[in-house]
Amino acid sequence: MEIPVRIVLVEPTHPGNIGATARAMKTMGLSDLALVAPKHFPSEEATARASGADDVLGNAAVTATLPEAIGDCGYVIGASARLRGSKWPVIDPRSCAESIWRRLADNRVALVMGPEHSGLNNQDLGRCQEIVHIPTNPEFGSLNLAMAVQVLCYELRMCRLGSSVAAEETRAAPLASAEELEGFHEHLERVLAAAGFLHPVHQKQLRLKLRRLFHRARPDRNEINILRGIVAALDPAAGHTEGRGPA
């Protein structure tokens, strides 16, 4: 999935950050990088830090000014480490991603990052329709440039993937049926009674607790068979024949 959003670094001073930015972009599926008056570029350090994203570096556009880098873009967002609440509309990276995807079909979009130490100046911020701010620790807002790009690109990707790619572990077998679960619990309870572990007083409470615990684990059929095998192997009523393997 290619994410056609341009990342623009304005006057980056550390080549390492240029490389790390290229790498961050590529891990999230972005490849359009523009550099405005970079202090050192190309550079070995940038290539080293890109560690494999050389193509992004190689295709990077280098311009003298910001207007040249964003001239063809219909939607331009500037990143700011400071909350300029009074002066500019500020959005967080998640709203930024949503706002970008809403416009991507019809517009070229650029995310503009300022120089490491000063950030974007007011003239450059004035060229942006919106300002994105990553909510950092008020006592320590020193977010590295490439780290900020990573977070912004990550949100773009998450937004595209839909809020969650959370996958339930795929099972080797279907979940155990209620009947199979019941069979296991009855078996376990028989064996615990035989071992004198379940006595009348605690019985009801304990049964409930064990059911809650094992149901939370959502055992599949294989796992229930393993558990049945264990209970059988540990049944004091049954003699323990050596070398019995899992069911």
Added chain:
Amino acid sequence: MEIPVRIVLVEPTHPGNIGATARAMKTMGLSDLALVAPKHFPSEEATARASGADDVLGNAAVTATLPEAIGDCGYVIGASARLRGSKWPVIDPRSCAESIWRRLADNRVALVMGPEHSGLNNQDLGRCQEIVHIPTNPEFGSLNLAMAVQVLCYELRMCRLGSSVAAEETRAAPLASAEELEGFHEHLERVLAAAGFLHPVHQKQLRLKLRRLFHRARPDRNEINILRGIVAALDPAAGHTEGRGPA
């Protein structure tokens, strides 16, 4: 806003990544860093890359093994660059953050990151209740270690700043610590061996399966005590005295 989540780096090889991790943590309000057998630490490069987060580096715990680093944690999540779809339940950074905030009130929580090149091995993954995967570009998944920490910590912060998260089932007791879980697994494995159920061939596979099953259930301290009591009661090596109750 301090976010009391421990970041654990297992055998980090590049000091720069340790420093960048400390910086990433502090920008998001985290400060509890643990280093398991770091190749070089302390180091000038780590301090340089921390650029101001020296306190996080200075307070970092250095341990020889992962169990020492997570022993007091009730909820342990491992990060993996690979989607181990078949083997482990995998969540994305957003669900991971929600899941952590649901448990933070009652539990110590650790986020475990593997070595740069290999990632966490299966034994270490077996010590985690859940696996978080950052959805990277399938053609270029090479996410830098500190970048991954930045993204995970960013989601923790966003989640905290964002709305309240539905609380999970209320427990009578805090979740069992990694140490307590390990103690239970060792006890169970001893007893299964004594019963001739665990034999060398299946052993490794079976151990992994049992860990996955019980970790999915996220047992609390009471439940682990019940399980220990059951295993003790069913230990063929021990005589079965009648009427023994739950521990």
